[in-house]
Amino acid sequence: MWHGIAQQLSQILAFEFVIQEREPLKGGDCNQCYMISDGQQRYFVKINDREYLQKFESEIDNLSNLLHTGTLSVPQPVTCGIIKDKAFLILNYLPTKPLTAANDQYHFGQQLARLHLWGEQKEYGYDADTYVGLNLQPNAWHKKWGVFFSECRIGWQLQLLKEKGIEFGDIEQIISLVKQKIGTHNPSPSLLHGNLSRNNYALSVHGAICYDPSSYWGDPECDLAIIEEFSDLGPDFFSGYESIRLLDSGYDKRRDIYQLYYLLCRCNQYGGEYLTQCVAKIQLLQDGGR
Missing domain, CATH: 3.90.1200.10 (Aminoglycoside phosphotransferase (APH), C-terminal lobe)
Incomplete structure (x- = not known):
């Protein structure tokens, strides 16, 4: 699965993206979440069952529209797709901490x-x-x-x-x-x-x-x-x-x-x-x- 995700990401980036680091992330209520990296660039990945693709497409649409407003800061959507029986969503990755101050x-x-x-x-x-x-x-x-x-x-x-x-x-x-x-x-x-x-x-x-x-x-x-x-x-x-x-x-x-x-x-x-x-x-x- 991860090789297929890397291949589809490579097509979007127009260079070969080889996953050298993959770190599970906490906090997802519905999805499995990961940070992946080729040693230089990092991306956030959500994974779920194949039928979730429509939800991921909707999320990309919503994020793109919010970005267009220039008001709220949201992750930059990259792509989504299907590998075998799984759907995935890729966003740009930023490390975060609680918003408390x-x-x-x-x-x-x-x-x-x-x-x-x-x-x-x-x-x-x-x-x-x-x-x-x-x-x-x-x-x-x-x-x-x-x-x-x-x-x-x-x-x-x-x-x-x-x-x-x-x-x-x-x-x-x-x-x-x-x-x-x-x-x-x-x-x-x-x-x-x-x-x-x-x-x-x-x-x-x-x-x-x-x-x-x-x-x-x-x-x-x-x-x-x-x-x-x-x-x-x-x-x-x-x-x-x-x-x-x-x-x-x-x-x-x-x-x-x-x-x-x-x-x-x-x-x-x-x-x-x-x-x-x-x-x-x-x-x-x-x-x-x-």
Whole structure:
């Protein structure tokens, strides 16, 4: 397998890349991860089953679009492909460490705010479906945020869970409650990273860098809600964010339904404790919030 990966990488680089070093890396929830080197250049490699190729293609597309914005720092995608029964993805490699310093978190917040202010888009969605972990995100274009989020995010995940025998109540009723919660909130669509949990950002020699995007055009509050629920970023991050872009009023009332989506995704993939957390969030929604 590794010889075949080296051959395909050589075709992209236009010189023979011979793997002299291969180091397993920790941190991948779904994939086997490695650093490979020819003694001079290093690359990051993800490996999974053959059917994961579509996910890797989506990741390359998302990373390329984020790079195009010139806002967030993300790995440079190199290529992806198939060797026998395995799919692989290759990115450029940078050594990283935890993003803990207040100043670094502040600048990361500024980067994310600049992403949310970048570009012009009139509708919510994306040109292709994307993934949160193993979960497909349908991204058909919509003009109303409340319809898009309640149906293409919450409703979609609830239906997938129902097909697995996990039900949280009447799906149409929950969709209706989410629409009511969002109300007339129809923000200017922003390009989102879409999956900023604690394993998906770090500090490199060039500053903060983030990985594994699940991008689409939506409400920037979705990125902030997942950060509050699933990251260890503190007040310095949010101070940096608000130095560039102020939060819309009512975010504190919408945050729970945005966090519910990511909890449903994790419940769909892992089950366990996430099922209990989903029950609590849906109960809060049914009770009318805080």
